Amino acid sequence: MAGKERNIKVVIDDVKKTYQGRTGEVVALNGVNLEIAENEFVTVVGPSGCGKSTLLNIIAGLLEPTSGRVVCNGVEVKGTGMDRGVVFQQYALFPWLTVKKNVMFPLNMKGIKGKEAEEAAMKYIRMVDLEKFCDHYPKELSGGMKQRVAIARAYAAEPEILLMDEPFGALDAQTRTQLQQDLLDTWEREQKTCFFITHDVDEALILGQRVIIMSARPGRIKDIVDIDIPYPRNQETKMSARFLELKNYIWGQVYQEYLEVRK
Known part of the structure; x- marks a missing residue:
């Protein structure tokens, strides 16, 4: 989005989410800050349990943050709304x-x-x-x-904002690949602000303009990677030198957080 005037659609402002676990308070998200521009396609990766889906549900208005706030279209989110569409797995x-x-x-x-x-x-x-x-x-x-x-x-x-929580996660590899291409083609035609969660680094890269890397719990934004690969993209894009370079970097960051989970 560099070099363009950004019309901000979503503001995530110092969001924290805790809940009561069996052994006490669990911090799912802590200090999450992010701005998403109009028609921007943002993908989110991170280890299991890092709060990706929790964050999406807070944006959707399905969960309330413990502290902080989310603003969509200039209005603080207090519940679900027709301005936000959700696609689940x-x-x-x-x-x-x-x-x-x-x-x-x-x-x-x-x-x-x-x-x-x-x-x-x-x-x-x-x-x-x-x-x-x-x-x-x-x-x-x-x-x-x-x-x-x-x-x-x-x-x-x-909706002005499309929230997608691992929508292709339960599908076989061939179907998943085709739907990635279908979504890419649709997004290019029907410009929409997209917030897309995935465990698949390839998927995050082929779709997103920015990839948000989340840390192990308590979830926070560890890094934001601008994907400087031009559109239109297709499956051949995955073979390009730049794609592979970005993939190795993002996978390395995610794997570090996976190791933190195992400690």
């Missing part, structure tokens, strides 16, 4: 609704009904290349297709 589709009606659901919640909602839903269904499956039910879809529906539904809500 679990597909969270309504099994009794077709693909089309699943994607129409957030539109209906915003008061958009009938043909207008249907046409808008079909735009996003076509975006994820599922037009032929618009009348299918979730049980009739593969895991990758279900996650594409979840992404289409999140986009259909027209």
Whole structure:
């Protein structure tokens, strides 16, 4: 984002999150500060238990910080809101609704009904290349297709900020690779502020403009790496010298934190 005027969409201001464990207070996050610009794609990596999902849930308004605050679009987050869309690893589709009606659901919640909602839903269904499956039910879809529906539904809500918590984590390698490319292509067409959590350094690098590296618990931001690899990107990008250089650096930082967890 260097060299461009930044319109800040998300401000994470000295966020701390604690909870009560079996043996006392557990500090999940401590002193997290971050700004995310409009239409920026930020990815987050770190060892298991470092608070990545906790941070996403605080931004989403699903959890309250113990101290500090999150501001989205200039307003302090006090709960969930239509300005933030969330895609989880679990597909969270309504099994009794077709693909089309699943994607129409957030539109209906915003008061958009009938043909207008249907046409808008079909735009996003076509975006994820599922037009032929618009009348299918979730049980009739593969895991990758279900996650594409979840992404289409999140986009259909027209949130200003898209929060994604390991959305491809449960998928096989081939499907995961294809969905990474689909998401890249979609983001380039439908510019959106994205906050994407992953355990996969390759995934973080291929998608993100910046990679946030989190420390072992208590989670804090250890490093922020600007990814100076131009878009459009594809799977061949992973073979470039710069990609491999960045991958080795980020993996080394994450592995150091993994060793801290094992102590």
